[in-house]
Amino acid sequence: MKQFTTYVTAVIIALLLIPAMVIAEDGGDKQRDLSIWLGGHTTEFTDNTKKVGEYNKGENEFLPEFMLDYYMKSGNKMMSLNGHFYDDENIDAHYKLTIGNKFKAKIDFGSMVAQKGRDLLENIGAKKGPKMLSYTLLDEDADYKTKRSDIEGDYQLLLSKTNNIRLLAAHRSTIETGHEQKISTGHCANCHQVSRKLEVDRQTHTVEAGVAGEAGKFDLAYLFGYRTFKSNAPDAINHYDDARHPTNTVITGSDTTYTASAGEFVPRLIYQDTTLPYGVYPETEKMSHKLKVKGDVGKGRFAGAVSISQAKNKHTNLTTDAVSGVANYAVLLNPKTRLLTKLNVSQIQADDAIIDLPTHREGLSGPTQDFDYTFYSSLDRTTAGLSAELIRKVNPKLTASLKAGYSMVDRDDYPVYQNGTKTSKMFGQVKLRHRKGLTYSTNFKYRFEKITDPYVSGRGLFESKGRGVILPLDTVQPGYPGWVFYYQREELRYQDITTMPTEKHDIEWSSNWCPNSKVGINMGMKIGLDKNNDLDSLDVKQTSMQPNLSINFNPNSKISLTTGFSYTQYDSRGPVTIALFDG
Amino acid sequence: MTDYTSKSTNLYLVAHLMPTEKLGIHGSFDFNLSEAALDEVQIPDSAALVAIGVPAGWFASHSYDYSQMSTYSDFDYELLKLNFGVEYLLSPKITFTADLDYADLKDNQGYVYGNETGSFYMIRSGFRLKL
Numbered sequence: 001m002k003q004f005t006t007y008v009t010a011v012i013i014a015l016l017l018i019p020a021m022v023i024a025e026d027g028g029d030k031q032r033d034l035s036i037w038l039g040g041h042t043t044e045f046t047d048n049t050k051k052v053g054e055y056n057k058g059e060n061e062f063l064p065e066f067m068l069d070y071y072m073k074s075g076n077k078m079m080s081l082n083g084h085f086y087d088d089e090n091i092d093a094h095y096k097l098t099i100g101n102k103f104k105a106k107i108d109f110g111s112m113v114a115q116k117g118r119d120l121l122e123n124i125g126a127k128k129g130p131k132m133l134s135y136t137l138l139d140e141d142a143d144y145k146t147k148r149s150d151i152e153g154d155y156q157l158l159l160s161k162t163n164n165i166r167l168l169a170a171h172r173s174t175i176e177t178g179h180e181q182k183i184s185t186g187h188c189a190n191c192h193q194v195s196r197k198l199e200v201d202r203q204t205h206t207v208e209a210g211v212a213g214e215a216g217k218f219d220l221a222y223l224f225g226y227r228t229f230k231s232n233a234p235d236a237i238n239h240y241d242d243a244r245h246p247t248n249t250v251i252t253g254s255d256t257t258y259t260a261s262a263g264e265f266v267p268r269l270i271y272q273d274t275t276l277p278y279g280v281y282p283e284t285e286k287m288s289h290k291l292k293v294k295g296d297v298g299k300g301r302f303a304g305a306v307s308i309s310q311a312k313n314k315h316t317n318l319t320t321d322a323v324s325g326v327a328n329y330a331v332l333l334n335p336k337t338r339l340l341t342k343l344n345v346s347q348i349q350a351d352d353a354i355i356d357l358p359t360h361r362e363g364l365s366g367p368t369q370d371f372d373y374t375f376y377s378s379l380d381r382t383t384a385g386l387s388a389e390l391i392r393k394v395n396p397k398l399t400a401s402l403k404a405g406y407s408m409v410d411r412d413d414y415p416v417y418q419n420g421t422k423t424s425k426m427f428g429q430v431k432l433r434h435r436k437g438l439t440y441s442t443n444f445k446y447r448f449e450k451i452t453d454p455y456v457s458g459r460g461l462f463e464s465k466g467r468g469v470i471l472p473l474d475t476v477q478p479g480y481p482g483w484v485f486y487y488q489r490e491e492l493r494y495q496d497i498t499t500m501p502t503e504k505h506d507i508e509w510s511s512n513w514c515p516n517s518k519v520g521i522n523m524g525m526k527i528g529l530d531k532n533n534d535l536d537s538l539d540v541k542q543t544s545m546q547p548n549l550s551i552n553f554n555p556n557s558k559i560s561l562t563t564g565f566s567y568t569q570y571d572s573r574g575p576v577t578i579a580l581f582d583g
Numbered sequence: 584m585t586d587y588t589s590k591s592t593n594l595y596l597v598a599h600l601m602p603t604e605k606l607g608i609h610g611s612f613d614f615n616l617s618e619a620a621l622d623e624v625q626i627p628d629s630a631a632l633v634a635i636g637v638p639a640g641w642f643a644s645h646s647y648d649y650s651q652m653s654t655y656s657d658f659d660y661e662l663l664k665l666n667f668g669v670e671y672l673l674s675p676k677i678t679f680t681a682d683l684d685y686a687d688l689k690d691n692q693g694y695v696y697g698n699e700t701g702s703f704y705m706i707r708s709g710f711r712l713k714l
């Protein structure tokens with residue numbers, strides 16, 4: 001953090017001093033505006049501060065406050081600086097510098113605090129019954145809040161006027177500090193959750209560098225990108241309880257003893273009665289190369305980009321490779337009609353991971369099972385999209401647009417290895433815009449989407465009596481015909497489940513009416529309806545409605561009033577399932 | 584299958600007045616009411632569904648009460664925000680400013696994080712200098 005602060009200070013001082021000297025030496029006409037606000041504020045909270053003061057420090061205090069607006073221009077050189085110091089955790093500053101077309105810089109800094117509520121875990125008790133998920137709060141006095149600081153910059157330096165060759169650079173750093181709630185969840189053999197207070201210290205850094213220039217009719221640019229993410233906070237540690245049946249215990253004196261089923265539980269679990277880290281953040285780095293091109297082609301304008309990237313999780317040594325491309329072409333078909341086309345393609349491949357698990361029921365008599373497997377990422381996929389939009393000015397008052405498109409996600413290995421599902425989407429859209437001078441305008445949009453095979457859970461949701469047969473495995477105990485294990489029941493499950501729709505309708509309307517120069521009325525409505533028609537025993541649908549109205553009234557130059565309302569209603573219908581804990 | 588409904592209503596008024604050339608007054612009122620609820624979840628009696636042919640008592644531990652479960656998804660907030668401020672031009676280069684911000688949250692349900700009812704006010708005052 002200290003290094004980060006030093007870096008920020010050095011960059012800001014350099015960028016303030018150098019241009020100030022350059023501009024001061026310029027002999028042209030100068031314009032300079034400086035405004036500062038000096039003051040302070042006092043805050044007072046009553047009862048719970050977390051929601052009502054979500055982006056405040058939540059403390060009763062008096063603090064000095066400071067604002068600055070500075071603008072300086074001389075000839076083709078310009079510098080501006082705006083900043084607001086609210087308190088030591090809420091600061092923002094924006095800096096811009098332009099020296100003709102030779103050098104451009106833009107730096108933004110912002111920090112803000114966010115209050116976080118503490119999940120009381122009381123919803124775990126929503127289901128009343130004998131076998132309950134229990135919880136322990138080790139953070140009852142915790143006051144959760146995090147501070148996020150961002151600094152980002154864009155720089156451009158002209159290297160040669162010939163072919164307009166420019167050096168490009170950009171960076172962004174995000175630092176998050178504070179404390180957060182982390183909840184560990186034990187196996188269903190313990191039915192136990194534990195809530196703890198953990199330190200937050202996360203850093204994301206991105207740098208980008210490249211070169212841009214002109215070649216004939218085309219603008220070309222190459223950019224190299226590098227991004228890292230790391231958490232410097234200690235890992236959360238949890239002691240996972242010893243395996244036991246949730247209710248099938250026998251109390252003997254002050255000790256708890258377990259029935260014979262406890263012996264069954266231990267060799268069925270990957271771990272139990274041990275201390276392990278949980279909720280561990282990955283440490284990642286990503287490198288990318290991007291080539292951009294734009295220029296006139298035929299009667300239209302073309303813009304396209306191709307990029308390749310590799311992301312690596314340094315904790316697991318697993319990488320993800322991506323290749324993507326995008327192309328846009330816009331052309332004026334006639335003085336009243338314009339065509340916009342867009343194409344995008346991408347492919348992602350993630351490393352496969354070998355999952356090595358202890359043998360199920362190792363050391364016990366009866367059936368055992370090896371659950372080792374290779375994890376094929378559901379990220380492995382090819383995506384593509386194509387759309388075309390025709391925009392026509394029908395008459396001086398009416399503009400209409402028609403848009404249609406197709407997109408698809410072809411998954412390699414999800415839900416089944418080498419037999420993944422392919423989601424396809426077709427859409428159509430119509431937009432109308434009617435304008436009568438400055439007095440009246442109306443916009444209308446309708447969009448329809450038809451989706452086949454939307455993303456679903458890889459396994460079925462239901463079991464049903466009489467649907468399929470599973471046979472008990474070898475006899476485990478004398479006198480029993482054999483046991484049926486939970487993992488065998490996977491074979492019985494049916495019914496894909498998803499909340500993703502197969503059909504989607506969106507309607508938007510807005511109108512603006514200004515009967516005179518003093519009054520403006522704006523009203524509108526958004527309606528959404530989506531449903532899934534492919535789920536034979538489920539009825540999944542969602543609807544939304546958002547009307548709004550606003551009125552502006554400016555009777556004279558000294559009075560300005562704006563009032564309005566908005567309403568949002570969202571309804572959804574879906575399945576609710578209950579997890580039963582039975583060891 | 585169960586239905587979930589959320590509703591949010593927002594009302595606002597913003598005013599800027601300039602009674603004299605030196606005095607500016609501004610104020611705003613913002614009220615938001617947010618509600619959401621899940622219909623009662625009808626869960627079949629699992630013991631009755633699977634207990635046929637199973638020895639009596641095996642499913643005694645499946646006697647759950649789900650009647651309160653849906654209520655844990657309820658939330659009901661009322662949030663009122665008020666702002667009032669003045670600016671007075673003391674001289675062509677100096678302006679005095681004063682603002683009052685007030686917010687009051689009424690949490691009628693207590694959602695996940697417990698009852699979050701609370702209020703907050705901030706008074707800000709200072710001078711703007713044109714240099």
